[in-house]
Amino acid sequence: MFLQTQSKGFVLTRQSRDVRGQTEIVLWVSTDTGPVRLVISNDKPVSFVRQQDQAPAQAELHKAGIRVDWKPLPLKNFQHEAMSACYSHSIKDSLQLPQILSAVGIEAFESDIRLADRFLMERFICGGIAFTGERTAKAGFDEYHQVKAKAAEYKPQLLVVSLDIECSEKGVLYSVGLHCEKDSRVIMVGDASCDENDHEWIQWVESEKALLLALEAWFLEYDPDIIIGWNVIDFDFRLLLKRAEWNAITLRMGRGKQPPHWRQSTQNPNQGFITVPGRVVLDGIDTLKTATYNFRSWSLESVSRELLGEGKEINNVHDRMAEINQMFRQDKVSLAKYNLQDCKLVSRIFDHTHLLDFAIERSCLTGVELDRVGGSVAAFTNLYLPQLHRAGYVAPSLDSENWIASPGGYVMDSKPGLYESVLVLDFKSLYPSIIRTFRIDPLGLVEGLLLEEGRQDNQAIAGFRGGRFHRTKHFLPKMIESLWAARDQAKREGEKAFSQAIKIIMNSFYGVLGSSGCRFFDHRLASSITMRGHEIMKTTRELIENRGYEVIYGDTDSTFVSLKHAHSAEKADEIGRELVGYINQWWSQHLLSEYKVESALELEYETHYHKFLMPTIRGQETGSKKRYAGLVINNGQEEMVYKGLETVRTDWTRLAQIFQQSLYHRVFHDEEVEEYVRQYVEETRAGKHDNALVYRKRLRRNLSEYQKNVPPHVRAARMADEVNQRQGRPLQYQSGGWIEYVITINGPEPVEAQQSPIDYEHYIDKQLRPVADGILPFIGKHFDDITAPQLGLF
Incomplete structure (x- = not known):
């Protein structure tokens, strides 16, 4: 039982370790009264072994000197075999246990669940925690032992600091910038005499060592x-x-004066992980990616300009390094301002995108750590595993050897053309709604397969590839239903971060079930979702065409409907609403009569394109997929939408993108195009668009790994580093990164070291012609005819 003095907080960090032969879990928690350290001692790691394997397993572990405790449980695996719990006395032993047993053909189920994670998930603790115990006041925090904990609702108020360092090219520290609500400063190596105006926000220190100690004190x-x-x-x-x-x-930046712990990635030599006890480190790039943001470039300069409309003064890496060195030697105050500006830009990006709110909401919904990158599988496991145990099952182990691919989303062959009045009808969260409607669920599959086919049909719902799902024994449909309701509420209340977190989690559940990296993967689960999606999309197409309209494209959950001629916005909206009402009602009646289920499918009228282009595959007559453009008019405001075309692709030049946007605008508004195309080509040849010729591509491997096929961007990167080497500068591209280059008469050359004249014919042939050929044939014109030299009369 909880004492009356229980407190509430939010879990910031979690660690577990062995101390004097027994386990210790440490949870750092943010509370209304300050940070708290919860210490849970001797919580034993558990894995599960089939009861029939217990005796030989016990013998093997005894032989290896591994001490365990056994307890038969009323649990079974997915093969309905009785299980025993196997409790290790230390984390070290628990890590050795599955390898020892595997060597003799015995499987240890759930042995990969980390001790701290299991402690939290089995108590359904997702971010918010209620706790009690024996409290001791420490310097700067309270520590609790003999801890009891359970789930609680709690939204924290967290103090955030933005940190950025400046250094030499050899990594010697010049300064550290720190920006938060309570303080904003730069700790700078140098003498206060450098600062004529005595800026209070610059803290001067005499050496790099003093800088590090000042950072620790801060x-x-x-x-x-x-x-x-x-x-x-x-x-x-x-x-x-x-x-x-x-x-x-020892840099003691953690709470309780504990040092950070660095762990190098075993898969990527350029990636590491940091644990700072009591503090969470959130990288702006990783957190934006987890929140599904995407940018042409992930540099702070580029992202801040796109989101905030401002950036840094220096962008070229060599100029930046040279200027930083020059400022450190001659103008340290300017370097401090530059350093602090970077901190403020990151803080403003987090505020602008509500990234911390997003991370907190995601943690409260799923129990994953605030700093967890991706984490879809971990989120699903956190939510599903404790419910599964209470239903009498242990989870299966990872088994990628038996992975069978499931069909992807439905993508219909498109009908290329330039259309008037195209409607887009979208199924709202199609895959989650299929899971809800047809009870698709790991436990539901296990229980559904127990029901004899052809009998008790009122209890099982047929899936695909042999899947059958129990009507009442399941968790995932209810999980999605509650998330769905919570998202609708969040949208009504304008809580964008909460709504986005729910959307990402809800949509990830299909991906998790179709991933070999998830312990619950079964191709019958994933296939029963995607193949049902195919069936729904094909039937919906038939329903629409039976009403006299033409479906010109379909993609996963979206159907594109041509109304066959131009319609006013009011008439198009009326048709869209009528189609949606008819189709939703049809599905409700059909699913009730055919499967005896209530439909969660919800088709929505999304968009009316006044004009719409579905291009062909380049050089063919076949319609393309996932590539189109359309003109939308809302409240008198026009907007061009591009999907998959050159304008929204990072591997095309601005030359092509500007050309496409202008050309499409003219075609969609029935304006003259021939003179525009001809003039743009002539201006390109005349060098008037030289600032738009740059290609920007990512080097995804080390330069040395490109051997047989050496693409243009790799050739440019090698040339750039040859120049760097000759000029005594650090090599920039050997381990990947982004390269900007142009095509010259001598091939690709890096922007920072271009030596040869531009090959304008390359840009006309490879950038402008493909863009023009994507739309001009639909109005009876051709790029080559327009740009061919004019023949005189004589």
């Missing part, structure tokens, strides 16, 4: 919960810890 004084930055883990923290080691100090 964290002790201001005690932030969250550290944010741009590439803050793999650059800033990596370098801070290296310089601390070089200066022979």
Whole structure:
């Protein structure tokens, strides 16, 4: 039972370790009265073994010197075999246990669940936690032992600091910028005499070692919960810890004066992970990606300009490094301003996008850590596993060997053309609605397969590829139903971060069930979702065409309907609403009579394109997929929408994108195009668009790994680093990154080291012609005819 003095908070960090032969879980929690350290001792790691394997398993573990406790349980695996719990006495033993048993053909179920994760998930603790225990006051926090904990609703108020470092090209620290609500400063190596105006926000220190100690003292004084930055883990923290080691100090930036722990990725030498006890480190790039943002470039300069309309003064990497060095030697105050500006830009990006709110909501919904990148499988496991145990089952182990691919989303062959009045009808969250309607669920599959086919049909719903789902024994449909209702509520109340978090989680459930990286993967689950989606989309197409309209394209959950001639906005909206009402009613009646289920399918009228282009595949007559453009008019405001075309692709030049936007505007408004095309080509040849000729591509491998096929961007990168080497500058592209280059008469050359004249014919042939050929034939014109030299009369 909980004592009357129980407190509430939010779990910031979780760790587990062995201390003097027994386990210890440490949870750092943010509360209304300050940070709290919860210590849970001797919570034993558990895995599960089939009862028939218990005796030989016990013998093998005894032989290996692994001490365990056994307990038969009323649990079974998905093959309906009785299970025993196997409790290890230490984390070290629990890590060795599955390997020892696997060597003799015995499977240890759920042995990969980390101790701290299991402690939280089995108590349904998702972010918010209620706790009690024996409290001891420490310096800057309270510590609890003999802890009892359970789930609670609690939304934290967290102190966030934005951190950024400036250094030499060799990694020697110049300064550290820190920006938060309580304080904003730059700790700078140098003499206060450098600062004629005596800026209070610059803290001068005499050496790099003094800088690191001042940074440590700052964290002790201001005690932030969250550290944010741009590439803050793999650059800033990596370098801070290296310089601390070089200066022979332990950088105690964690709560309780504990040092950060660095862990190098075993798969990517350029990626690491940082644990700072009691504090969460959120990288801006990773968090934006987790929230499904996407940008042409992920540099702070580029993202801040796109989101905030402002950026940094210096962008070229060589100019930036040279200027940073020059400022450190001659104008340290300007370097401090530059350093602090980076911190403020990151803070403003987080505020503008509500990223911290998003991370908190995601943690409250799923129980994943605030700093977890991706985490769809972990989120599903957190939510599903404890419910599964209470239903009498243990989860299966990862088994990628038996992975069978499931069909992807439905993509219909398109009908190319330039259309008037095209409607887009979307099924709202199609895959989650299929899961809800047809009870698709891991437990539902296991229980559904127990029911004999052809009998008790009122209890099982047929899926695909042999799947059958129990009508009442399931969890996932109810999980989605509650998330769905919560998202509708969040949208009504304007809670964008909450709504986005729910949408991502809800839509990830299909991906999780179709991923070999998920313990609940079964091709009958994923196929019963996607193949049902195919069936729904095809039937919906027939229903629409039976009403006299033409379906010109379909993609996963969207259907594109041509009304066959131009309609006013009012008439198109009326048709869209009528079609949606008719189809939703048809599905409700059909599913009730055919499957005896209530339909959760919801078709929505999304868009009316006044003009719409469905292009062909380049060089063919077949219609393309996932590529189109359309003109939308809302409240008298026009908007061009591009999907998959050159305008929205990062591997095409601005030359092509500007040309496409202008050309499409003219075609969609029945304006003259021939003179425009001809003039744009002539201006390109005359060098009037040279600022739009740059290609920007990512090097996804080390330069040395490109051997047989050497694409243009790799050739440009090699040339750039040859120039860097000759000029004594650091090599920039050997380990990947982004390269900007142009095509010259001598091939690709990097922008920063271009030596040859531009090959304008390349740009006309490879950038302008494909764009023009995508639309001109639909109005009876051709790029080559327009741009051919004019023949005189004589």
